[in-house]
Amino acid sequence: MLLGEHSYTLGEIEHGYTNRTLHIDIGARAVTEKPVTQPMKDTFIGGKGFDLWLMWNSIPAKCAWDDARNEVVIASGPMGGTPIYPGSGKSIVTSISPTTGSVIDSNVGGHFGPFLKFSGFDALELQGKSDVPLLILIDGDEGKISFFDGSDLPADAYTMAEQLHHRFAPERLQSVSVVNAGPGAKHSLMGCLNFSFWDRGRKAMRYKQAGRGGIGTVFEDKNIRAVVAKFSKPPRLELNNPADIEQVKNAGKSHSGEIKDLDGKQNEMNRLGTTHLVPIMVDYDLLPCNNFRYGNDPRAEGLGPEVYRKKFHKGFDGCWIGCTMACAHCVQNFVLKSGPMKGQAVWVDGPEYETIAGCGSNNGIYDPDHVLEANFYCDAYGVDTISYGTGMAFAMECFEAGQITVEHTGGLELNFGNSDAALEVLHQLARGEGFGAIFGQGIRKMKAHFADNWGADRAFLDDIGMESKGLEYSEYMTKESLAQQGGYGLALKGPQHDEAWLIFLDMVHNFMPTFEQKAEALHWFPMWRTWFGLNGLCKLPWNDVVPPDNKTNFNYNDLRWMAIEGERYAKADPNWNDPAKVNKHLSWYAEYFSGTTGRQSSPKDLIAMSEKVYNFQRIFNLRQGYGLREHDAIPYRSVGPVTAWEYESRAERYDGQLVETWGLDPAGKTTEEKMAMLRIVREDAYEGLKDAVYARRGWTNDGVPTVAKVQELGIDFPEVLELIGPHQE
Numbered sequence: 001m002l003l004g005e006h007s008y009t010l011g012e013i014e015h016g017y018t019n020r021t022l023h024i025d026i027g028a029r030a031v032t033e034k035p036v037t038q039p040m041k042d043t044f045i046g047g048k049g050f051d052l053w054l055m056w057n058s059i060p061a062k063c064a065w066d067d068a069r070n071e072v073v074i075a076s077g078p079m080g081g082t083p084i085y086p087g088s089g090k091s092i093v094t095s096i097s098p099t100t101g102s103v104i105d106s107n108v109g110g111h112f113g114p115f116l117k118f119s120g121f122d123a124l125e126l127q128g129k130s131d132v133p134l135l136i137l138i139d140g141d142e143g144k145i146s147f148f149d150g151s152d153l154p155a156d157a158y159t160m161a162e163q164l165h166h167r168f169a170p171e172r173l174q175s176v177s178v179v180n181a182g183p184g185a186k187h188s189l190m191g192c193l194n195f196s197f198w199d200r201g202r203k204a205m206r207y208k209q210a211g212r213g214g215i216g217t218v219f220e221d222k223n224i225r226a227v228v229a230k231f232s233k234p235p236r237l238e239l240n241n242p243a244d245i246e247q248v249k250n251a252g253k254s255h256s257g258e259i260k261d262l263d264g265k266q267n268e269m270n271r272l273g274t275t276h277l278v279p280i281m282v283d284y285d286l287l288p289c290n291n292f293r294y295g296n297d298p299r300a301e302g303l304g305p306e307v308y309r310k311k312f313h314k315g316f317d318g319c320w321i322g323c324t325m326a327c328a329h330c331v332q333n334f335v336l337k338s339g340p341m342k343g344q345a346v347w348v349d350g351p352e353y354e355t356i357a358g359c360g361s362n363n364g365i366y367d368p369d370h371v372l373e374a375n376f377y378c379d380a381y382g383v384d385t386i387s388y389g390t391g392m393a394f395a396m397e398c399f400e401a402g403q404i405t406v407e408h409t410g411g412l413e414l415n416f417g418n419s420d421a422a423l424e425v426l427h428q429l430a431r432g433e434g435f436g437a438i439f440g441q442g443i444r445k446m447k448a449h450f451a452d453n454w455g456a457d458r459a460f461l462d463d464i465g466m467e468s469k470g471l472e473y474s475e476y477m478t479k480e481s482l483a484q485q486g487g488y489g490l491a492l493k494g495p496q497h498d499e500a501w502l503i504f505l506d507m508v509h510n511f512m513p514t515f516e517q518k519a520e521a522l523h524w525f526p527m528w529r530t531w532f533g534l535n536g537l538c539k540l541p542w543n544d545v546v547p548p549d550n551k552t553n554f555n556y557n558d559l560r561w562m563a564i565e566g567e568r569y570a571k572a573d574p575n576w577n578d579p580a581k582v583n584k585h586l587s588w589y590a591e592y593f594s595g596t597t598g599r600q601s602s603p604k605d606l607i608a609m610s611e612k613v614y615n616f617q618r619i620f621n622l623r624q625g626y627g628l629r630e631h632d633a634i635p636y637r638s639v640g641p642v643t644a645w646e647y648e649s650r651a652e653r654y655d656g657q658l659v660e661t662w663g664l665d666p667a668g669k670t671t672e673e674k675m676a677m678l679r680i681v682r683e684d685a686y687e688g689l690k691d692a693v694y695a696r697r698g699w700t701n702d703g704v705p706t707v708a709k710v711q712e713l714g715i716d717f718p719e720v721l722e723l724i725g726p727h728q729e
Contacts, residue, residue, distance in 0.1 A: 016078030080536020089320020182382030188440025191216025358389020364416030
């Protein structure tokens with residue numbers, strides 16, 4: 001049933017921008033267009049920057065996630081929708097998170113972000129709550145926004161999206177993209193959003209997920225069933241109207257050509273996706289096993305790339321047009337063994353490394369088919385696979401440690417390795433029933449429930465519960481990498497690796513032995529990785545394929561910006577020219593941005609853009625009641641061994657560190673005494689790292705940007721100065 005319509009004037013994109021955003025009041029079904037000003041572009045660039053600025057001006061301070069005034073904001077970016085540059089089809093979604101209470105953002109593939117922009121809008125704000133299940137269509141062909149009663153739509157995300165593609169574009173299925181969640185998002189706090197695209201080669205629906213922090217839960221709480229963007233013209237570079245089309249073409253040709261030449265010789269992303277990480281993580285003791293206790297297991301080969309090479313359906317797998325990385329793999333005709341669709345043969349999108357590690361090794365499960373089943377149902381239910389997998393690992397350790405029992409789990413034996421029980425919890429979660437309903441609240445609330453209602457040891461739960469800021473950890477071991485402990489603990493939204501993935505640089509190569517060098521890396525890498533989310537880009541083409549001379553032969557003096565910045569970087573970090581930055585690619589991205597927007601920029605300028613938005617997001621956290629030193633705490637399992645068997649499994653390593661690193665004598669000490677000694681020095685080291693990182697970022701010792709820093713960055717708005725003023729030292 002049609003509930004209302006709004007017509008708008010179609011416009012041209014100018015240098016990557018439509019110069020307007022779309023606000024929809026869900027309750028009133030009212031539409032407002034907002035202008036995008038030049039200062040907004042200069043300061044916030046696009047993508048996540050636009051999301052944050054729109055939310056800042058639309059929601060109150062300390063807004064609760066389920067307040068009708070909370071928003072789900074979706075944007076692409078000035079380079080989003082470019083069909084000739086790899087990784088240019090991203091959407092960035094933000095909201096106030098149900099699990100953290102603060103700003104959450106997620107970078108997701110699929111076609112919605114580009115289609116939204118081609119339909120006339122740089123960003124979409126969804127605010128309010130609907131009194132009926134609401135379906136929204138943004139029709140970029142007709143210049144029309146329509147509201148429908150979505151009560152008759154299927155519950156699961158996959159079936160719903162397929163129906164909507166056929167409903168709104170039966171003759172050209174690839175011209176529609178659907179955003180939806182599912183029953184798991186409705187009944188838990190770890191809901192994700194699915195973003196669809198039509199795979200023309202396979203004639204099948206495909207999906208990518210905005211997974212972290214419960215954005216899908218907010219979407220369901222607003223009673224939105226789906227948002228559909230329709231745009232029928234074939235995407236072309238000219239649609240984005242770049243300032244210098246030849247400059248964009250040249251940068252895109254260079255980067256795409258390199259990926260074509262080198263991917264097959266390096267990580268095989270277009271054949272294996274991120275599954276190639278599994279054996280690497282095992283080799284370096286970094287694969288989380290049994291709730292991050294251990295970093296490898298001899299059974300991990302059963303989850304490795306050669307297993308999935310045989311399972312993945314052959315064919316092109318880019319989640320956006322023209323992406324030569326093509327890493328979005330899928331499995332055809334997988335027969336489900338449990339749940340409401342038992343016996344059905346389905347397509348499974350993935351799995352990615354995070355799902356393999358989270359739902360596999362971290363749960364003590366080494367069955368690749370279990371991972372595929374969990375992957376499918378999480379997507380269909382609208383549940384984040386990382387939070388589900390890490391949460392399940394926590395619940396399993398609690399069960400094995402006697403902190404919870406079968407009386408609490410409804411008879412489920414939640415031992416590590418019990419794949420049937422793990423799947424049953426997922427199905428219960430989707431129904432909002434039994435132990436699954438408790439589990440679906442996430443680790444932070446599980447800890448409180450287990451302790452307050454079932455008498456569990458809260459101190460032990462805090463040590464092993466792998467969450468920070470309320471967000472479950474993504475799937476990397478950090479015990480031997482202080483820098484990566486900071487990469488997780490200091491991340492603005494919580495422990496997600498998309499800000500800083502520094503394990504190899506820190507632990508394997510020891511490129512950053514001092515606090516100052518770690519702090520430099522924890523400044524540079526989060527700033528740079530933030531930039532992708534401002535522009536509608538994927539970060540994988542940046543560093544998952546690298547030039548063959550990246551480590552040895554790159555002449556850094558050839559870059560214009562290094563002539564100015566080189567001395568400062570060298571003083572701050574002797575390894576400023578480390579190959580992890582892939583400086584050749586930085587120069588291509590600078591050319592790409594300059595050619596698109598007409599804003600001539602160097603790699604140094606790209607970092608400066610991100611620094612503005614990064615600091616603004618930290619201040620947004622402060623406005624939500626967070627964003628201080630105390631909120632950058634991490635569980636001790638992330639820092640060191642919690643239990644005696646963890647210590648004893650690596651006793652030689654830990655004993656050696658006590659002597660060689662800390663000058664302590666473990667001789668004659670019990671395991672518990674040695675663990676206590678190690679804990680003191682490792683926790684002190686993390687606090688020292690905070691000091692160094694805050695100083696490098698221009699923050700107070702309590703983690704708040706200084707007045708001088710916000711003035712330097714040009715984000716010294718009156719409300720910002722008022723907010724940070726009481727926190728200045």
